[in-house]
Amino acid sequence: MRKGSSLLYVKIVTAKGKRYAYFDTGVLNPSGRKIYKRLPPLGDPAFGATYAALLAGRTRRENVATELTVPKLVDLFQRSPEFRQLAHSTQNTYGIYLRRIADELNTAPAQEVERRDLLMLRDKMGDRPGAANGMIRTARALFGWGRGREHVTNDPCSGVELFASTDHAPWPEDLLSAALASADAAVRLPVALLYYTAQRIGDVCALRWSDIRDGLVIVRQQKTGKELEIRVHRDLAAELERTARRSITILADPRGRPLSVNALRARLQRFAEAQGHKVVPHGLRKNAVNALLEAGCSVAETSAVTGQSLQMVEHYAKRRSTRRLADAAILKLEGGKR
Known part of the structure; x- marks a missing residue:
């Protein structure tokens, strides 16, 4: 880049009658702006050596970056x-x-x-x-x-917009009811864990029997690192009571090994497809959020269960049943009348 200078990568800035030289290092700061190094004053004996060193450094970085696949x-x-x-x-x-x-x-x-x-x-x-x-x-x-780390200077992602994508939908009520009442414990138990704890599938697969104590489910979320203490729902407690302990984790494969996320996801999606639905397990987290809010829990109370921010709880709640909320509101109004 020659900008007011015959020297490569040097730009000259004039301020208050004085001329200052700056070297373009070829590196961008976190905001995407070029980083310039101030050179000694023009005519200073140190100018040539400083410029040569900066030029060599930039050339070396560019050569390495070009070779780096x-x-x-x-x-x-x-x-x-x-x-x-x-x-x-x-x-x-x-x-x-x-x-x-x-x-x-x-x-x-x-x-x-x-x-x-x-x-x-x-x-x-x-x-x-x-x-x-x-x-x-x-x-x-x-x-x-x-x-x-100065391995590259380019930003190929700049201006690449994300697709508008639809959120994972909560499970239809009939599918959720069928899963919780399924004769297959390999479906019934994980769905109960996902729904009654409102946690992500990875956190549910990682749950150990030792994480259930004093009527609480102790969860350390893998994504956020948050530790949650969630009261065990009575229906989940009954499901756990009837489950044999074959592994240190609550969910296990037929050989007694901890169940993987991919295996559980595939299992639940097969069950849903057999019922005529196409869903993902993460939708159960939204079912849980909606159920908590529809039961009269505040956003803060719901957040304490799910570990989400208040804003995320509201985002997840977009598909809550407005009919149920309206029914609850009218019941409250009727109950408040004298």
Whole structure:
């Protein structure tokens, strides 16, 4: 870049009659702005040596960045302390999309990835908008980390918009009732745990028998790190009472090993499809939020059970039954009359 100067990457700024030289390092700050280094005054004997050192450093970084492929950048990211400090569930989610990014851009120099490359990846997943958005969010984290470590200077995710995606719907009432009354304990028990604790599927799969004590379910959420103490619902208590303990975890596979999230998700989706519904287990979290609110719980009380923010509780509650709320309101009005 020559801007008021014949020297590469140097710009000259005139202020109050004086001229100041700044070197464009080729690095962006977290806000996406270029980072400039102040050079010694023009004519200063130290000017030439300082400029040469900065130019060599920029050239070296650009050469390394050009040679650094996307798979290598992914590997560096996953080995980094920043990645390892993420919640285990977040690492798993990022891992899924990082593998896809590395596979799709397996020979591309990380420094040369452009916005159109990310748009192409996003559009190829257009039939799964939620997954496409997850991939873009992961790419943002990857390249944001890469810029912070000066492995790259580009931001190919800039201006790549997320797809408008629909939230996971709560389970229809008939499906929820059928699951809670199912003759198959392999369906009935996990649905009861998901519904009566209002937790994510990963947290439910991780629940141990030792987490049930003094009438409480003790949950440490994998995503947030929050520890919750949730009163055991009487129907869940009855379900747990009739369940044989075959593993340290409450949910176990036929061999007595802890049940994986993928296995449970597939099992519950098969059950739902057999009932004529297409749902995901996460929808039960919304059923739980709605049930708590419809039962008269405040947003704060509901948040204390789910571990969500007050704003997220309200977001999840968008599909609550307005008929039930209206019925409850009229009953309260009738009860208040003298």
